[in-house]
Amino acid sequence: MRVAIAGAGLAGLSCAKYLTDMGYTPIVLERRDVLGGKVAAWKDEDGDWYETGLHIFFGAYPNMLQLFKELDIEDRLQWKEHTMIFNQPDQPGTYSRFDFPDIPAPVNGIVAILRNNDMLTWPEKIKFGLGLIPAMIQGQNYVEQMDKYSFSEWLKQQNVPPRVETEVFIAMSKALNFIGPEEISSTVILTALNRFLQEKNGSKMAFLDGSPTERLCQPLVDYITERGGQVRLNAPIQEFLVNESGHVEGFVIPARNGAPEEVLTADVYVSAMPVDPLKLMLPKPWQELDYFKQLEGLEGVPVINVHLWFDRKLTDIDHLLFSRSPLLSVYADMSNTCKEYANPDRSMLELVLAPAADWIGKSDADIVAATMAELEKLFPQHFPSPAKLLKYHVVKTPRSVYKATPGRQACRPSQKTPIPNFYLSGDYTMQRYLASMEGAVLSGKLTAQAIQQDLRTS
Numbered sequence: 001m002r003v004a005i006a007g008a009g010l011a012g013l014s015c016a017k018y019l020t021d022m023g024y025t026p027i028v029l030e031r032r033d034v035l036g037g038k039v040a041a042w043k044d045e046d047g048d049w050y051e052t053g054l055h056i057f058f059g060a061y062p063n064m065l066q067l068f069k070e071l072d073i074e075d076r077l078q079w080k081e082h083t084m085i086f087n088q089p090d091q092p093g094t095y096s097r098f099d100f101p102d103i104p105a106p107v108n109g110i111v112a113i114l115r116n117n118d119m120l121t122w123p124e125k126i127k128f129g130l131g132l133i134p135a136m137i138q139g140q141n142y143v144e145q146m147d148k149y150s151f152s153e154w155l156k157q158q159n160v161p162p163r164v165e166t167e168v169f170i171a172m173s174k175a176l177n178f179i180g181p182e183e184i185s186s187t188v189i190l191t192a193l194n195r196f197l198q199e200k201n202g203s204k205m206a207f208l209d210g211s212p213t214e215r216l217c218q219p220l221v222d223y224i225t226e227r228g229g230q231v232r233l234n235a236p237i238q239e240f241l242v243n244e245s246g247h248v249e250g251f252v253i254p255a256r257n258g259a260p261e262e263v264l265t266a267d268v269y270v271s272a273m274p275v276d277p278l279k280l281m282l283p284k285p286w287q288e289l290d291y292f293k294q295l296e297g298l299e300g301v302p303v304i305n306v307h308l309w310f311d312r313k314l315t316d317i318d319h320l321l322f323s324r325s326p327l328l329s330v331y332a333d334m335s336n337t338c339k340e341y342a343n344p345d346r347s348m349l350e351l352v353l354a355p356a357a358d359w360i361g362k363s364d365a366d367i368v369a370a371t372m373a374e375l376e377k378l379f380p381q382h383f384p385s386p387a388k389l390l391k392y393h394v395v396k397t398p399r400s401v402y403k404a405t406p407g408r409q410a411c412r413p414s415q416k417t418p419i420p421n422f423y424l425s426g427d428y429t430m431q432r433y434l435a436s437m438e439g440a441v442l443s444g445k446l447t448a449q450a451i452q453q454d455l456r457t458s
C-alpha cells in the first residue's frame, strides 16, 4: 500500500514514520532541497549552521519525546535547568527568573511564580491566580471556549491588573505565536499555561545538540528508508490530479533540471504542506466544500530568525532568554546551549524577531542594525563597543505557523478529509498542541492512524 506525502517537514516525516510502522510504504515529496520545513537549517561556507527558527523542546511534548525514544536519539536533547529567564528592560543587562523547584505540579509552578518578586507584586500575583481558577478547574473545555477572546480581553474580563500583561504575557505571547497579547487567542496562552502548571516538567526546556535537519530529520529519513519508504527532495507538487469520482489519482511534479514532468501515483495521498500553499492548490470542486472553505480562516504569520557571530563571549547563560524587547522575542547564546555550535571564546546569538510584519520586507542589513541597537539594552557592558560583530545570517519566513487570533480553532481541519483517499497533516490541523513541533509530530501520527483505520474498515 503506497502513500504519497507532500512535504518533508516534521508532520510529513512523522506521518511517514508511523505509516512504515504500520507496514505501509510512504513516499515523501519535498519541494525544497532541504529537509525540515520550518525546522530547516543550512551550513554556510565556514561550516556554521543557521536555522529557520530558534527551536525549544518542552517537557510537555509527549509525542515528540516518544519519537526521540523510538528513533533512539534521546541523548540529543540537551535539557536545561527548570527555569524561565526574562530580561529586565528597566535594568538593562539584568534578569528575573522563575525557578521551578523539584516538587510535584502544580505546586512547583505556583512556588516559581510566588518566589519571583522582581516582575509582579503580591496583589498582582494573587489577582492573576484567581483569574486562572476557571481554566484550572474546568480544564480544556473552558480553554477552548475562550478562543473567542484575545488574551488582552481575557485578562481584563478576569480583572487581572494590566501590568501582568506587560511584564509577562507580551513576552510569552510573542514566544508562542510571534504576535502580541492584543492579537493572540486566549486559547493559545491558556493551553500553554495549563500544560506548564499541570505537568511537573511541562515547562522544562531542551535544545537539540545540533541542527534539526541533521540531528532530527535525518534519523527520521533513515528510519523510513530502511523500512522501504522514500524521501525525495527537489520534488515540488504542482497539482493534485482528481478523477471524475472526486478521488485523487496522482500528484503532479513539474519538469525541472532536465527531468520530465512526472505523475506520482499511490493508493492514498497526504498533504503535509503548510496551509498557505495548500489553499492555492485545492482543485476547483473541493473549493466548494465546507471542510476546505474553513481553511480560508488560516494564514501564516511572518517571523524572522537572526544569527549574530561575535568576537568574544557575551554571556555564559546556558538557557533560553525572553528579551522583553519591542523588536525581539526569545533568544539564546547558542555557543552555550547547543553542543554542535559550542564555542568557549565567542558567542553566537540566535534571536527571533517578532512581530515581524513591519520588518519582513526590509533588508538584512536594516534588520541586523535594529537588532544590534537592541543589544545595547540586553548586553550594555558589550555594546555599542567593545564587542565586534563578525558575521550574520537572517532567515525570513513570511508565512510561518498559522496566526492564532481569536476564532481560529473553528477553522482547523481534522486530518481526515471528505475526499476518501486524501488526508491532511501539519501543525495547523486539529490536535491539542497548537502550532508547534509537538503539534506537527502529533498531526502526522493522527494522519497515519486515520489512514490505517479507514483502510481497515474499507
Ligand SMILES: Cc1cc2nc3c(=O)[nH]c(=O)nc-3n(C[C@H](O)[C@H](O)[C@H](O)COP(=O)(O)OP(=O)(O)OC[C@H]3O[C@@H](n4cnc5c(N)ncnc54)[C@H](O)[C@@H]3O)c2cc1C
Pocket (backbone or CB within 6 Å): 006, 007, 008, 009, 010, 011, 012, 029, 030, 031, 032, 035, 036, 037, 038, 039, 052, 053, 054, 055, 056, 057, 235, 236, 237, 238, 272, 273, 274, 277, 303, 304, 305, 352, 397, 400, 401, 425, 426, 427, 428, 435, 436, 437, 438, 439, 440
Ligand atoms: C522562527 C520559528 C521559531 C519556532 N520555534 C518553535 C519552538 O521553539 N518550539 C516549537 O515547538 N515550535 C516552534 N516553531 C514552530 C515549528 O517549527 C512548526 O510548528 C513545525 O515545524 C511545523 O511543521 P509542519 O510539518 O507542520 O510544517 P512545515 O515545517 O512548514 O513543513 C511543510 C513542508 O512542506 C513543503 N512544501 C510546501 N509546498 C510544497 C509542495 N508544493 N510540494 C512539496 N512540498 C511542499 C515545505 O517546503 C515544508 O518542508 C517555530 C517556528 C519558527 C518559524
